[in-house]
Amino acid sequence: MSALxxxxxxxxxxxxxxxxxxxxxxxxxxxxxxxxxxxxxxxxAAIGDQILDLAALAKSGAVHDVxxxxxxxxxxxPALNDYFALGPPAWRALRHALFVxxxxxxxxxxxxxxxxxxxxxxxxQYTLPTRIGNYTDFYTSYFHADNIGRLFSAANDxxxxxxxxxxxxxxxxxxxxxxxxxxxxxxxGQAKPPDAAQPRxxxxxxxxxxxxxxxxxxxxxxxxxxxxxxxxxxxxxxICLLNDWSARDIQGWEMQPLGPFQAKNFSTSIxxxxxxxxxxxxxxxxxxRDAKWPQPLVYLDTPANREQGAIxxxxxxxxxxxxxxxxxxxxxxxxxxxxxxxxxxAAQMLAHHTVGGCNLLAGDLLGxxxxxxxxxxxxxxxxxxxxxxxTPLRFDRGDGEIEQRAFLADGDAVIFRGWCEKPGFARxxxxxxxxxxxxxxxxxxxxxxx
Amino acid sequence: MSALxxxxxxxxxxxxxxxxxxxxxxxxxxxxxxxxxxxxxxxxAAIGDQILDLAALAKSGAVHDVxxxxxxxxxxxPALNDYFALGPPAWRALRHALFVxxxxxxxxxxxxxxxxxxxxxxxxQYTLPTRIGNYTDFYTSYFHADNIGRLFSAANDxxxxxxxxxxxxxxxxxxxxxxxxxxxxxxxGQAKPPDAAQPRxxxxxxxxxxxxxxxxxxxxxxxxxxxxxxxxxxxxxxICLLNDWSARDIQGWEMQPLGPFQAKNFSTSIxxxxxxxxxxxxxxxxxxRDAKWPQPLVYLDTPANREQGAIxxxxxxxxxxxxxxxxxxxxxxxxxxxxxxxxxxAAQMLAHHTVGGCNLLAGDLLGxxxxxxxxxxxxxxxxxxxxxxxTPLRFDRGDGEIEQRAFLADGDAVIFRGWCEKPGFARxxxxxxxxxxxxxxxxxxxxxxx
Numbered sequence: 001m002s003a004l005x006x007x008x009x010x011x012x013x014x015x016x017x018x019x020x021x022x023x024x025x026x027x028x029x030x031x032x033x034x035x036x037x038x039x040x041x042x043x044x045a046a047i048g049d050q051i052l053d054l055a056a057l058a059k060s061g062a063v064h065d066v067x068x069x070x071x072x073x074x075x076x077x078p079a080l081n082d083y084f085a086l087g088p089p090a091w092r093a094l095r096h097a098l099f100v101x102x103x104x105x106x107x108x109x110x111x112x113x114x115x116x117x118x119x120x121x122x123x124x125q126y127t128l129p130t131r132i133g134n135y136t137d138f139y140t141s142y143f144h145a146d147n148i149g150r151l152f153s154a155a156n157d158x159x160x161x162x163x164x165x166x167x168x169x170x171x172x173x174x175x176x177x178x179x180x181x182x183x184x185x186x187x188x189g190q191a192k193p194p195d196a197a198q199p200r201x202x203x204x205x206x207x208x209x210x211x212x213x214x215x216x217x218x219x220x221x222x223x224x225x226x227x228x229x230x231x232x233x234x235x236x237x238x239i240c241l242l243n244d245w246s247a248r249d250i251q252g253w254e255m256q257p258l259g260p261f262q263a264k265n266f267s268t269s270i271x272x273x274x275x276x277x278x279x280x281x282x283x284x285x286x287x288x289r290d291a292k293w294p295q296p297l298v299y300l301d302t303p304a305n306r307e308q309g310a311i312x313x314x315x316x317x318x319x320x321x322x323x324x325x326x327x328x329x330x331x332x333x334x335x336x337x338x339x340x341x342x343x344x345x346a347a348q349m350l351a352h353h354t355v356g357g358c359n360l361l362a363g364d365l366l367g368x369x370x371x372x373x374x375x376x377x378x379x380x381x382x383x384x385x386x387x388x389x390x391t392p393l394r395f396d397r398g399d400g401e402i403e404q405r406a407f408l409a410d411g412d413a414v415i416f417r418g419w420c421e422k423p424g425f426a427r428x429x430x431x432x433x434x435x436x437x438x439x440x441x442x443x444x445x446x447x448x449x450x
Numbered sequence: 451m452s453a454l455x456x457x458x459x460x461x462x463x464x465x466x467x468x469x470x471x472x473x474x475x476x477x478x479x480x481x482x483x484x485x486x487x488x489x490x491x492x493x494x495a496a497i498g499d500q501i502l503d504l505a506a507l508a509k510s511g512a513v514h515d516v517x518x519x520x521x522x523x524x525x526x527x528p529a530l531n532d533y534f535a536l537g538p539p540a541w542r543a544l545r546h547a548l549f550v551x552x553x554x555x556x557x558x559x560x561x562x563x564x565x566x567x568x569x570x571x572x573x574x575q576y577t578l579p580t581r582i583g584n585y586t587d588f589y590t591s592y593f594h595a596d597n598i599g600r601l602f603s604a605a606n607d608x609x610x611x612x613x614x615x616x617x618x619x620x621x622x623x624x625x626x627x628x629x630x631x632x633x634x635x636x637x638x639g640q641a642k643p644p645d646a647a648q649p650r651x652x653x654x655x656x657x658x659x660x661x662x663x664x665x666x667x668x669x670x671x672x673x674x675x676x677x678x679x680x681x682x683x684x685x686x687x688x689i690c691l692l693n694d695w696s697a698r699d700i701q702g703w704e705m706q707p708l709g710p711f712q713a714k715n716f717s718t719s720i721x722x723x724x725x726x727x728x729x730x731x732x733x734x735x736x737x738x739r740d741a742k743w744p745q746p747l748v749y750l751d752t753p754a755n756r757e758q759g760a761i762x763x764x765x766x767x768x769x770x771x772x773x774x775x776x777x778x779x780x781x782x783x784x785x786x787x788x789x790x791x792x793x794x795x796a797a798q799m800l801a802h803h804t805v806g807g808c809n810l811l812a813g814d815l816l817g818x819x820x821x822x823x824x825x826x827x828x829x830x831x832x833x834x835x836x837x838x839x840x841t842p843l844r845f846d847r848g849d850g851e852i853e854q855r856a857f858l859a860d861g862d863a864v865i866f867r868g869w870c871e872k873p874g875f876a877r878x879x880x881x882x883x884x885x886x887x888x889x890x891x892x893x894x895x896x897x898x899x900x
Binding site: 133139160162165168170171172175176178185187188189190192200201204223224225229230247250253254255256257258259260261262265266267294297298299302352355359360361438441445446448449 | 583584589610615616618619621622623624625626628635637638639640642649651673674675676678679680697700703705706708710711712715716717744747748749752801802805806807808809810811888891893896897898
């Protein structure tokens, strides 16, 4: 796990006035790939409402540490894979260098040089931070598994037996991972209502979101060479917000026996800013497994993982309907939870992923799995919040009239927010992950009736 | 579908003497990426026992057609993604140009120039032909699904209901696709014997292969833009052999509810040579669905797909045990089948893959799914051949003694071969896909007992 150092000092402040109290204080320094319209994409670090342009900073000569210079050079590219591949010492050298440059005690000449490298976030366009070679989605929330299981079964224990032993996962679609703000087209697909004799092709009628975190692989491992749990977190670069959009009706029909495919591969949204594992060091918490459940096998159990394996990342889901947006009423919060409830830690996920020799590549993305907490208001998907549509959400549509949602409607925007806070440390945020639902294409687009 | 033209003329011969009667006559001209030791990887086309070095050919000036020159330039790279992205007219222009250069009536100066671009296959090292951005594995053999189902159920119909409606698939692991000849490490993983109280971690005890074809995506499609069935085959570049190595004991424990993960992601092997859809044009056959089964929905049904959708690619599985290899006894054939039995065509697979808007990228790989035929000797996996190990294979180990195999043993090499033949046309082959099983790592590699 990352150690605490001077970059976690809550008393530190930046000369960038907007930093303190924002999602991106000097203690955070998350990474993204951005540009202004017409420019080339390159790496940036967030500070307050600004972006420190790392390509401009590399040219400025303001960074003197050799390892930090090497890291910075890799950040000038339009994807951060090469930077991630450099490993923790290089990541830390750059973090330390950026912190010192941005801290309130920087020399005036430094401030002037670095200020010239700032770009307002309001002017920025973002793209995926890495070329995502592989995307894996885990299934590690007991409460999510339990909530979903109870929708379909009256049994006493609805969570699969392997859930307690295996950090379950499936390979997701890398090509359809999109950056926050990209609209999401409601998919066409096959579904079979329970009372129908045969399936039909049509627009998804049960469109849902799933709130997750996206874990970015930093350094990879060679094919055939597992990463033991004691080392696995050294292979993680950082964390973003992730929306695992899900077509529940398509999923119900296709999922047996091979898992979700068309139900998920139309889009997966991620937030632009990757909060580093180093920045998250203060918010680590113990991980334990309730004694009523099986304890992990030895390869998924270390003292360090029990002492510090979890992370208290607080999460909120907001829904902005088209009518509310039209009236300027803004989104409504529909759920709140924390990553600390997860049944498996990020380190356990990565160790299990490689136990059979699977090779992870720098810049690969791991979805944490839907993050649901123990109470009804902590559900991580609409499926859970509305009991598969039986108890629709109800909210003011912006003019005193009530809107209802069993699942997502065209024009709805789903917005995730996340942050960490702890007494004695700064509050750091994740920004937001946003996607708006576009109506489905006509069936003529797939050659039907056209 | 690709049309027949002068490149399919069975009477044509190459001035490369080894071409006729080999897997790679002039009518085939498959593509690979190769080098000699110490050289840079680049594209090549097979002719007899030689490789036409496309980087050398580009420099030679022997190709005059502008579109063929553009295609050839893309083939000089260490991966063929850019070539695939050029699309069918460019692929065809290069095929026509290569055919004319290699045909027996080429002018002596042409022969001299092109001969200088030949590299013996015996001297070549191969690598993956594309940067595989995404790998999808289908499940489209009724006989495979039926064989597997009967191992676990005495029901009358053991094939899932959705199998007849949906070209079922899951996302596989792109990073662990390896080229033929790469050794395959037996994975460690979790499995739970039926009579055990809890799972254990250990080496896979039921290691298997699956014989499949690998379908390479040529031109991609934009996210949110489906490819209708009438157009879908234009997006396929060609076909190779594929071994979907499978850890059956790990699969049995992990697979519900999200599908196979660790059971598959330790390695997937492909043959180096991609036989183009153009080369396969003569071997197309009608596709139909037995009237006792549901017929496809409209978006998966066109007259062209029924008239020519299937391809008669004949396939063989050979097993070379360590003891046989040590005695120079060579491999034994353990199964034989054909791709023409498949429940869904390649065009249907690609159309279904995109129906919800999923974007395919140039160079993506689709596994056809295990290819099993209607009789016992046409089974596509050891699981089927040995009835989950209950009736082991028996073969001479090379000295008159009998070896038995319930599943694969360390040192076993699995070899796939494939070819097409039809009266009035040349026989074209796929070369081979080979992988040898290495023993598992000790548990200390994952931090256990070390």
